[in-house]
Amino acid sequence: MAYDKALIAGKLRRWEGFLDNYRLPEWQEIPNIGLYMEQVIILLKQYLDYLPPELKEEQFITATTINNYVRKKIMPEPVKKKYYRSHIAYLIIICSLKHCLSIPTLQTMIPMGISEEELQAIYSSYVERHRMAASLFIQYVRSAAGGILDHEPDSDYSTDSTQDLITGVAVISGFARLLAEKLLLLNNKTLEDGGEITVRRPTERTTTGRAAVGNAAEKAADGPAAERAEASNAAERAAAGPTAEKTADAVSAGAEV
Numbered sequence: 001m002a003y004d005k006a007l008i009a010g011k012l013r014r015w016e017g018f019l020d021n022y023r024l025p026e027w028q029e030i031p032n033i034g035l036y037m038e039q040v041i042i043l044l045k046q047y048l049d050y051l052p053p054e055l056k057e058e059q060f061i062t063a064t065t066i067n068n069y070v071r072k073k074i075m076p077e078p079v080k081k082k083y084y085r086s087h088i089a090y091l092i093i094i095c096s097l098k099h100c101l102s103i104p105t106l107q108t109m110i111p112m113g114i115s116e117e118e119l120q121a122i123y124s125s126y127v128e129r130h131r132m133a134a135s136l137f138i139q140y141v142r143s144a145a146g147g148i149l150d151h152e153p154d155s156d157y158s159t160d161s162t163q164d165l166i167t168g169v170a171v172i173s174g175f176a177r178l179l180a181e182k183l184l185l186l187n188n189k190t191l192e193d194g195g196e197i198t199v200r201r202p203t204e205r206t207t208t209g210r211a212a213v214g215n216a217a218e219k220a221a222d223g224p225a226a227e228r229a230e231a232s233n234a235a236e237r238a239a240a241g242p243t244a245e246k247t248a249d250a251v252s253a254g255a256e257v
Helices: 005-021 037-047 062-070 085-097 105-111 116-144 163-186 202-240 244-253
Strands: none
Touching: 037 062, 037 085, 037 116, 062 085, 085 105, 085 116, 105 163, 116 163
């Protein structure tokens, strides 16, 4: 794969400048006058305008998508076909996270049946965390792409390779999703029912894994022979009749024969 370093550096700086100034709307900035579907879609595209221009052709939100969210009870139903502040708050969170979290997971983050005060608290916290995460992401890209942006490398993962940068960002994205989903699964759990918390070193996990593989390999190798031996024993017991079976049972039970 071939990348033009000057082009990549220019795009990174451009997106950094955009993200640095991007903000989701505050709760009170969301209109509460009742909007129809077409108006909601236009509004969401304005609110979620941090996508690169190359990706904006993709319809990330449509009337069909919103109707499916309502039908699956991921968000409240419109009131006489109109959407208010609470509906739009749900949609902002869902649409900004649906590419990195599953819909069932999102339902845990922003459940149905909560009061408007609870929803406002959840939304306001989300807006603040979104801003902070964007700032942290900018710092990571600056460091990771040091060689591309002609910065002095400040860490071992700084690179001048676009392919390496893509790989690193993709891996971090996967780890971040796993962490979010794991933490959400611990909702309402305690030490008694929340699973194991023992910390094992990587070497221990590797040794355990190798032992498990070794045992499985041994069983696979011995499998046919063991099956033949068991079949032979069964045939001998059948030939010996009921007396042999009783004797075998007694031995198994630890009784004297």
